Amino acid sequence: MNVNDKVTVNDLALFGGQPVFESPVGTSGLARPSFDRFLVYSQQFFSARRDSNGSPLVRELEARLAAFHQAEHCITFCSGFWALVLAVNCLKLPGRSEVIMPSLTYRRMADLAAWAELKPRFCEVEPSTLAISARTAEGCISEETALIIGVHPIINCCDVEGLNQLSSRTGIPLLIDAVESVFETTSEGRVGSIARVEVFSLHASKLLNGAEGGYVTTSDPEIAQRLFELRNLSLGVASRTSQTFGLDAELNEMHAALALANLDNIDCFVAHNREIYATYQMHLPSVAGIRLVEFDNSLRSSFKNVVVELLDDWPLPRDMTLRLLEAERILARAYYSPALHQKPMRYPHVPANLPVTELLAERFVLMPSGFMVSTIQILAVIRLLQFIRSHASTIIDRIDAMAMNS
Ligand SMILES: *Cc1c(COP(=O)(O)O)cnc(C)c1O
Secondary structure, X not given: OOHHHOOOHHHOHHHOOOOOOOOOEOOOOOOOOOHXXXXXXXXXXXXXXXXXXXXXXXXXXXXXXXXXXXXXXXXXEOOHHHHHHHHHHHHOOOOOOEEEEEOOOOOOHHHHHHHOOOEEEEEOXXXXXXXXXXXXXXXXXXXXXXXXXXXXXXXXXXXXXXXXXXXXXXOOOEEEEOXXXXXXXXXXXEOOOOOOEEEEEOOOOOOOOOOOOEEEEEOOHHHHHHHHHHOEOOOOOHHHHOOOOOOEOOOOHHHHHHXXXXXXXXXXXXXXXXXXXXXXXXXXXXXXXXXXXXXXXXXEOOOOOEXXXXXXXXXXXXXXXXHHHHHOOEOOEEOOOOOHHHOOOOOOOEOOOOHHHHHHOOOEEEEOOOOOOOHHHHHHHHHHHHHHHHXXXXXXXXXXXXXXXX
């Protein structure tokens, strides 16, 4: 149903009306190259009969990514998750048990600490950036700190310079999860070349889609060599000498083919994202109570994700807003909520009291964006938010009545 045809709250899909969209409008990237380009790359490994171990497209992708990030070394993996676990294992100070990480972040961040046999110690984020900073990390440093993981939030970057300084001052190694900032350039330079070790993902939902996959950039040749050996312990000297467990975590040629084809097109995806973001920027101010989290104009950005804050004068609770949108097949999502320290955890961790994070975890929403979404659809989403706002009190009454009847 066209959003402009909704007249009363009965026309909202949650109350039995027709949804605005026939198929879901979501937050997944799903960037795609032309099929031909994907085939051109695929043809190379197919005819070379090099499907695994030292395969040509994986090597080509690593060289291209190192150049893209202006990094000295790039090592690919089967996922961003395993790239992170192995990088943590390479960097952590021996004999210490804790890793500092933000709590308002990627939902598997604490699990990867468990795989690396470390206890997460969660720190606050800065309300102005939603990111970990040297200030929030420093308060968590103790005799047990083995590593700090700085994570770029999904809009803009965390302060890598500040974290680098904290790391050199304290001797505690720093790892950057740069998954959400593949395309970004900061005042320090290109993301991927500004910390000793930075980790990225090639998952289908990210800017650079390889369907699955991940990689590490590093300026440290020893770490590059160790990571190279760690990802496939069935080969080489490492299999006989290494003290760590083995793991097969290589990227395969098919995923490398997709990632290479998408890398050729990356500027095009960014141009699309910029248009989506500009549509929000232009039209969201017409919806009182919702603030767009803005990209920093001084950085090069991918504009991939769109995040809004529901302000105190937005008339509905966030979860109610998300339910209304979901019924219309608008798959907006709560931003990193609940935070990691608020979830039940089966493995060792340091209990945390993080009032700032808890407040922030209630307020933000990830809005539809990405390659599959059009500006026309975004205009419809914004019209619907206006409709919801202007009928808020009737909507609340209806939902209360539904709850009482069930
Ligand atoms: C997606 C994501 C990861 C994990 O990457 P996968 O390739 O999906 O394992 C890690 N960190 C952040 C911030 C992410 O968004």
